[in-house]
Amino acid sequence: MSLILTGFLLVAFVSPSFAAVDAVQTYVESAWSNEIYYLASLSGKYGQDNGYDDVDISITAVDEYTLYVNGVEIGSDDDWRTVEKYPVSVGDKVINIAVKVVNHGKGEGNGLVVDIDTGSADQLGTSTRKRHSEQIAGEFKDVPIAWWTFDSKALENLGFGDNWYVFDETMFTKTSITKFMKRAMLGIMGDVEYNFSPGVEVITGYFHTTTSSYNVDVGYTEGGGIALRRIEGENIALYKDSEAPDNRLTDGDLAGAYEYISNPLGDTKYVDLGRIYRVNKMTLFTGKEASRFHLKSVRGYAVEISLDKFRWEEVGVIHGIGEPDKYGNVNEGGYDNYSVTFPPEWARYLRYNITEVRIDMPAIGQMMVFGEGYILEGKYESPWIDCGQPTAYKNFDKVEWEGIVPDGTEITIQTQTVSSEADTSEWSNPTKLQSFSFDSPEPATHFRYRVNLKTQVGTLTPTLKKLSVTYSIVDQPVTYADGYILEPVGRTVAMGEDSTFVYALSYNLAAGQNIKSLAISVPVRATLNYVYRPASGGNLAIDEDNTHSTIDTLYVTLKDALTAAGIDTLHISFNTMLYKSSHTFEAFLYNANMNDGAGGIRVWENKELGSNTVTVDKYLKKVLMDVKAVPKVLTPNGDNKNDFTVFEFTLAKVETNVMIKIFNTDGSLVTVVNEKLCIPGDYSAEKSAAGITEARTLPGYWDGKDEDGELVPPGIYIYQVIADTDEGGVVEGGTVVVAY
Numbered sequence: 001m002s003l004i005l006t007g008f009l010l011v012a013f014v015s016p017s018f019a020a021v022d023a024v025q026t027y028v029e030s031a032w033s034n035e036i037y038y039l040a041s042l043s044g045k046y047g048q049d050n051g052y053d054d055v056d057i058s059i060t061a062v063d064e065y066t067l068y069v070n071g072v073e074i075g076s077d078d079d080w081r082t083v084e085k086y087p088v089s090v091g092d093k094v095i096n097i098a099v100k101v102v103n104h105g106k107g108e109g110n111g112l113v114v115d116i117d118t119g120s121a122d123q124l125g126t127s128t129r130k131r132h133s134e135q136i137a138g139e140f141k142d143v144p145i146a147w148w149t150f151d152s153k154a155l156e157n158l159g160f161g162d163n164w165y166v167f168d169e170t171m172f173t174k175t176s177i178t179k180f181m182k183r184a185m186l187g188i189m190g191d192v193e194y195n196f197s198p199g200v201e202v203i204t205g206y207f208h209t210t211t212s213s214y215n216v217d218v219g220y221t222e223g224g225g226i227a228l229r230r231i232e233g234e235n236i237a238l239y240k241d242s243e244a245p246d247n248r249l250t251d252g253d254l255a256g257a258y259e260y261i262s263n264p265l266g267d268t269k270y271v272d273l274g275r276i277y278r279v280n281k282m283t284l285f286t287g288k289e290a291s292r293f294h295l296k297s298v299r300g301y302a303v304e305i306s307l308d309k310f311r312w313e314e315v316g317v318i319h320g321i322g323e324p325d326k327y328g329n330v331n332e333g334g335y336d337n338y339s340v341t342f343p344p345e346w347a348r349y350l351r352y353n354i355t356e357v358r359i360d361m362p363a364i365g366q367m368m369v370f371g372e373g374y375i376l377e378g379k380y381e382s383p384w385i386d387c388g389q390p391t392a393y394k395n396f397d398k399v400e401w402e403g404i405v406p407d408g409t410e411i412t413i414q415t416q417t418v419s420s421e422a423d424t425s426e427w428s429n430p431t432k433l434q435s436f437s438f439d440s441p442e443p444a445t446h447f448r449y450r451v452n453l454k455t456q457v458g459t460l461t462p463t464l465k466k467l468s469v470t471y472s473i474v475d476q477p478v479t480y481a482d483g484y485i486l487e488p489v490g491r492t493v494a495m496g497e498d499s500t501f502v503y504a505l506s507y508n509l510a511a512g513q514n515i516k517s518l519a520i521s522v523p524v525r526a527t528l529n530y531v532y533r534p535a536s537g538g539n540l541a542i543d544e545d546n547t548h549s550t551i552d553t554l555y556v557t558l559k560d561a562l563t564a565a566g567i568d569t570l571h572i573s574f575n576t577m578l579y580k581s582s583h584t585f586e587a588f589l590y591n592a593n594m595n596d597g598a599g600g601i602r603v604w605e606n607k608e609l610g611s612n613t614v615t616v617d618k619y620l621k622k623v624l625m626d627v628k629a630v631p632k633v634l635t636p637n638g639d640n641k642n643d644f645t646v647f648e649f650t651l652a653k654v655e656t657n658v659m660i661k662i663f664n665t666d667g668s669l670v671t672v673v674n675e676k677l678c679i680p681g682d683y684s685a686e687k688s689a690a691g692i693t694e695a696r697t698l699p700g701y702w703d704g705k706d707e708d709g710e711l712v713p714p715g716i717y718i719y720q721v722i723a724d725t726d727e728g729g730v731v732e733g734g735t736v737v738v739a740y
Helices: 002-013 045-050 152-158 169-173 290-296
Strands: 025-029 034-042 052-061 064-069 072-077 084-092 095-103 112-117 131-136 139-144 147-151 226-228 268-286 300-306 313-318 337-356 363-371 377-381 395-404 409-419 435-437 446-455 463-472 480-487 492-494 499-509 515-521 527-533 553-562 566-576 582-584 587-590 613-618 624-630 645-651 656-663 669-678 681-683 715-725 728-738
Touching (some): 034 152, 052 072, 064 084, 072 084, 095 112, 313 337, 527 553, 624 715, 645 715, 645 728
Antiparallel strands (some): 034 095, 034 147, 064 072, 064 095, 131 139, 226 463, 268 363, 300 313, 395 435, 395 463, 409 446, 499 566, 582 613, 645 681, 656 669, 656 715, 715 728
């Protein structure tokens, strides 16, 4: 409703006293920084047996990092294009590494690389895999790799404080801690002149779902911006439902293996990913002891995919797991883990089908699934923003944003404000509009915004590139204001019945402030009854020339501005009606200078005394009513008399698409006047004081032109108003005459 309201405010309140717009300032964000924390306990065969002494740690990250080893800060750098090497004396069997990375969101990538030279055959460093195996002295040995990530919000929840980097490997066995963390995933980073060890990957971390923002990334898109996170490198089968008992194939625990006790040849086990992903890889990990991986692994398996769990398609197969091929090459992971990679396919269900076995019965520790593209839905919540003036009360005016929104994707924005006198507002309704009036109560010291991103195309993501908010800290009408619906008692009415409402407005004026006019969002046109001031026991004088109603807003202008400093109350009485199940009455305040062009002060809701929302307790039977053409004869000759008509209608109960078609008497279509989503309400212009200006905004406005923009010949035309409902189209119509 507020989006329509903005256009009419300018019409209603323009006057010579509309003063300087210099008071309006703009807050802009076009780069979003992000702090990600990484933890890992790294050890290998030699470390487990003898401990590590001197190691070399090579590291870089986008955009800045600080490195800690076994609780001691080792170094930092702010240029991801360079790789720093730090010699470290460990003297322990485990190397506990902590890294803080600050990404400035400039589009340079999003990632961390750590490469550790232990002087032994151990391969340690960043990896998206929990573990991998190395062939040492002819045997495959387990090498645990575990990188966990979390953000600054999770850091608070974990209670780590300033010494968050002091930990030991037992921490990762505590679910009270790991529930705030997330496994590392593949990151993106440009080329650096350094030859990393095989198996070392660029990894990244994302906001966890227990914090306010999740499933988004702010660092990797070209030129920066907020986008949905990529799923590359993520095990999307983790914690999903699987066919094995207790979901032990997808629980993230390699120790809790699914052990076969009979011939597994041809056996299948599936995982339900919960929704459709674009998948391209399955990995199985062998369970049980590392010394028996070569006995407990399967020898070969096929991967099958399905959209519905009934029709399955084989997409890949692997043979001779752990055994060298004719060139002497061993498949990835050896006997420990083995993957089937296949061309990307859309699937919700995946299963393995064992095609080759060994003498021993296999034990499978985990079934992992990987894919490409983006998560389907994510959100980003900004921190509280004070525009550099933390104590100043602000009148926020307009939100505008820029971004890339491919077909099949969506960005919506919400706002929220905070005031020391009114606590914190609810989140506003999400809107797709790229320019809209600020939709949260004011005045407020801080605001924040939420960016909701969605895609129906897994290979595409929307990206927010820039967001700006205009505001003013001067010439505000009030220090504080709130309101609620005082009448009707119980805040319920019958749908479609003319009813009396009283909006109770409380406000606090500081010295020099004043209230000259106000606007209340209404469900349909309203009629003002009076503005009553309980303190004086009388009604205030109204400026009738500047008091009127449009289809969605009641505008009230006082003859004399309210100037007495202090707390006071007004009761605004008016009549209107509801055609939908509920309506929230929002109020906006203006001073004699029209708030210096910063838009109306959106009044807070007084939740202690009541609510702004009224609901209906009796419903109409019909959806489409009062359909007519006004005027019935139009003469579009440019003389400003009956140059257009409005096909008026009342829509009740449902928000739906309304189409208005015009036909010749022979039944041929002349034009489609409207084909848009309409909310329940009265779409008529006959009572409008704004005249032509408002009529042109109505869905039924017709200026006598056909679909090519040419004036139609004189004659009789048939019109149809069609409302789309679950039961089909509801059609009402009539005739209109064009004459010259």
